[in-house]
Amino acid sequence: MRIGEVARGAGVSVRALRYYEEQGLLVAERMPSGHRRYPKSAVERVRFIQLLYAAGLNSRTILQILPFLDTLVATPRMTQRLRDERDRLRTQIDDLTTVCDRLDELIGLAVRAESAPAECAAREEGKPADP
Amino acid sequence: MRIGEVARGAGVSVRALRYYEEQGLLVAERMPSGHRRYPKSAVERVRFIQLLYAAGLNSRTILQILPFLDTLVATPRMTQRLRDERDRLRTQIDDLTTVCDRLDELIGLAVRAESAPAECAAREEGKPADP
DNA sequence: CTAGAACCTGACGTTGGCGTGAGGTTCAAG
DNA sequence: CTTGAACCTCACGCCAACGTCAGGTTCTAG
Known part of the structure; x- marks a missing residue:
């Protein structure tokens, strides 16, 4: 998926997604052109990130929690x-x-x-x- | 009460109290010297303000709610x-x-x-x- | 009387999660 | 081929609730 699709899908701004990447919360592959490409699961992940933000966690804390979601270790x-x-x-x-x-x-x-x-x-x- | 006493009593900084005054949340009389003087009830008021802040309300909203506390109208x-x-x-x-x-x-x-x-x-x- | 604690008024700094251009490249449609 | 949407990277702006420093006055204890 492209960044705009993910943004619309998760109900956040494109800027927010780039910010999440900056914080290490959301990695993206790149196309040869430099455009970001996301797996479909990114939408759910972003929704979860938003949920944690809403709960008052900051980027650093979320960053410590998210890897576990991926690995379950x-x-x-x-x-x-x-x-x-x-x-x-x-x-x-x-x-x-x-x-x-x-x-x-x-x-x-x-x-x-x-x-x-x-x-x-x-x-x-x-x-x-x-x- | 003097500002330091209120601050210690309510568990906030002196700076915070001056900020509340700036926002119109907490009025104080002045002594001839210019020092602020608070009624004892100020401590409870500040605690309530803190509670509302903690609940995610901002100064403007709190300002709209507080007058009611005083007047009950x-x-x-x-x-x-x-x-x-x-x-x-x-x-x-x-x-x-x-x-x-x-x-x-x-x-x-x-x-x-x-x-x-x-x-x-x-x-x-x-x-x-x-x- | 004097030291030091407490107070005063500005005014600038900080933090987080983005918003908002500027200036340029890439993609999809006609 | 061109045009307009979507994308890119800086990089500065913003807001709220204070923190903090500067430079000066006032109060209190010995």
Whole structure:
């Protein structure tokens, strides 16, 4: 596949793919012309990379995890890395859940507050308050 | 309270507090000398700000949420903002959970892989493989 | 009174994950 | 053959949340 196809397939920019290559996350063969050529599996790989990015991992960490995906052979250091990241993720999920709950509380309060003085809503709409 | 006390109390840097002020997230009175003076509640407020930052909200968004904390009066636009952020958070939590599960899968595979060929571990230790 | 800790205001540096040209080559279609 | 899309390599730009240094003032303890 060509770089544009992979980009469209994975929903990222061409620039991003070149950046991943720069970081060593995604290798590509080259055609005689210099154009990059990717296997079809690249799309899935890029999606996974995006997932890890979204989870807050940086390129360096992803780089330490990805080789394992290819080989399915892990050194103790590597599995420890995986465990560390998983634990970090769990902690983060707990934190986010806490924030989510607090936002829910606030929303509960907010609804009551806005239903009380009708002026607020009216003011927000740019209308005068019920003459 | 003085800025150093708040910083230590909330576990952030003095620089961070000045930055929050710059962003309008944390107002401070001034002493005649120009030194900032905070109410005790500032510590809790800063902790909450940190929580929101950790949840991926940016200064602008936090700025839209914080006034509500003080007044407990919300415009429809504000509650919608809260709801949007909560929903975004839920989605993100789901994503992170997905990643977490995938990492767990990988860890399961990794353990088996490293227990099989003892060479890998040995190689990682920098020793030759059991001659 | 004096040292040193804590504070002040700029203002520039950093990091990561790309965006965005500039300027040139290659490919596919008519 | 030509044209326009897609590709290439630099290389600078950007944004957010601070870190950090400079150069100066203020507070507190002995």
